Amino acid sequence: MEGRPRAERELAVRAQRGDAHAYEELVRPHEEIAFRVAYVITRNAADAEDATQEALLKAWRALGRFRADEPLRPWLLRIVANEARNRRRSAGRRERLALRAAEDSGEAAPSPEETVLGLAQRAELLRALDELPDNAREVLVYRYLLDLSEEETAAALDVAIGTVKSRTSRALERLKEAYESRT
Amino acid sequence: MNLERELSALRIDWPATPAFSAAPRRRRRSAVAAAIALAALAIAFAVPQSRGAILRLFDVGAVHVRTVDTLPRATERPLSVGLGPVVPLASARALFPRLLLPRAGAPIHLATGKVISVLFSSGGSPVLLQEFAGGYYVKKLVAGTTTIEEVTVAGADTALWLAGGAHLFAYPPRSPRLAGNVLLWAAGDATYRLEGPRLRKEEAISLAQSLRRG
Numbered sequence: 413m414e415g416r417p418r419a420e421r422e423l424a425v426r427a428q429r430g431d432a433h434a435y436e437e438l439v440r441p442h443e444e445i446a447f448r449v450a451y452v453i454t455r456n457a458a459d460a461e462d463a464t465q466e467a468l469l470k471a472w473r474a475l476g477r478f479r480a481d482e483p484l485r486p487w488l489l490r491i492v493a494n495e496a497r498n499r500r501r502s503a504g505r506r507e508r509l510a511l512r513a514a515e516d517s518g519e520a521a522p523s524p525e526e527t528v529l530g531l532a533q534r535a536e537l538l539r540a541l542d543e544l545p546d547n548a549r550e551v552l553v554y555r556y557l558l559d560l561s562e563e564e565t566a567a568a569l570d571v572a573i574g575t576v577k578s579r580t581s582r583a584l585e586r587l588k589e590a591y592e593s594r595t
Numbered sequence: 596m597n598l599e600r601e602l603s604a605l606r607i608d609w610p611a612t613p614a615f616s617a618a619p620r621r622r623r624r625s626a627v628a629a630a631i632a633l634a635a636l637a638i639a640f641a642v643p644q645s646r647g648a649i650l651r652l653f654d655v656g657a658v659h660v661r662t663v664d665t666l667p668r669a670t671e672r673p674l675s676v677g678l679g680p681v682v683p684l685a686s687a688r689a690l691f692p693r694l695l696l697p698r699a700g701a702p703i704h705l706a707t708g709k710v711i712s713v714l715f716s717s718g719g720s721p722v723l724l725q726e727f728a729g730g731y732y733v734k735k736l737v738a739g740t741t742t743i744e745e746v747t748v749a750g751a752d753t754a755l756w757l758a759g760g761a762h763l764f765a766y767p768p769r770s771p772r773l774a775g776n777v778l779l780w781a782a783g784d785a786t787y788r789l790e791g792p793r794l795r796k797e798e799a800i801s802l803a804q805s806l807r808r809g
Contacts, residue, residue: 432617435617436616436617438617439617440617443612443615443617444612447610447612447613447615448609448612451609451610457610457611457613458659460610461613464613464615465613465615465616468615468616468617469617472617511607511608512607512608513605513606513607513608514606514607514608514609529596529601534601534604534605537601537602537605538605538607541602552602556599556602556603556605557602557603557605557607559603584598584599587598587602588598591598
């Protein structure tokens with residue numbers, strides 16, 4: 413893939429030859445995003461941690477099937493999301509995803525020119541997002557809150573890229589309606 | 596309003612990302628085996644199965660204690676940092692019905708609506724008492740040099756004493772920090788911890804048992 417760091421490809425090749433250190437170095441940059449993808453599915457941190465840990469070990473065992481010239485992240489996120497869904501099913505719980513706005517850390521705060529919503533309105537937007545059906549919420553969280561690409565989102569949702577596009581469009585409509593009905 | 600832009604601008608309070616062990620390695624397995632042996636010496640109950648190099652040893656209420664062979668990077672910060680604003684006793688009581696205090700009038704801090712902290716002095720050294728809301732998820736990572744011991748605290752369902760080596764303490768959204776000797780205990784839905792750089796086990800247990808309902 414164009415623009416893909418050469419280092420990642422080299423690490424992937426070394427990892428496929430059984431170098432565990434190379435594998436750890438390869439996946440470490442993706443662990444945070446993998447954990448968050450799992451958290452959106454499991455809705456609690458303990459299950460998300462277990463799912464991510466298990467998926468990392470499964471990915472290590474399945475590394476022989478990974479094509480080293482492909483980007484790692486979609487491949488890894490597919491495994492993580494699949495493991496998280498399995499855990500959610502087996503846990504039999506239906507906890508609500510309760511995303512909360514971060515405390516103002518001063519970092520990466522949006523500038524007023526970019527956005528129009530105030531703090532209270534953003535909280536309402538998050539609540540509206542929380543209440544969307546799973547399919548709609550997940551695609552929006554992955555695309556916009558976790559900033560995943562369409563390819564990565566498709567992998568995490570285990571759907572085609574075309575489905576990501578159409579699902580995103582419908583989910584935005586639903587969110588707009590849900591938000592406007594709250595305000 | 597551009598909904599896509601507004602969504603992209605949202606900053607979410609994600610749970611802290613745990614330390615993962617990506618690949619099983621023989622060297623790590625022996626570290627895990629060493630941790631099991633250490634725990635088996637220190638405590639008298641069975642250790643759950645290992646998952647890779649991370650071993651879930653104990654859950655004490657909301658606190659999940661895990662042994663790892665290498666601690667992730669963390670900073671050493673004074674106990675007084677990041678406790679949140681001081682709140683009135685009535686507000687703390689409303690959120691924490693089993694609130695414990697070292698003495699009447701002690702300043703009560705509240706962070707993220709889910710962690711109560713009271714910093715006080717015992718024998719001239721600072722001690723931090725914390726209580727975590729039920730359902731909250733707090734992570735404590737312990738490297739091999741820390742001893743973990745099951746202890747008895749009057750009124751507690753479970754209690755652990757962690758001392759000796761470096762261990763790491765994290766509750767979202769705060770960044771992890773290195774922690775000193777700690778007594779952890781759970782009673783009903785409530786989970787408490789007492790931490791102090793010079794805290795000894797007997798002193799910690801005695802302090803825990805001397806705490807009064809707030």
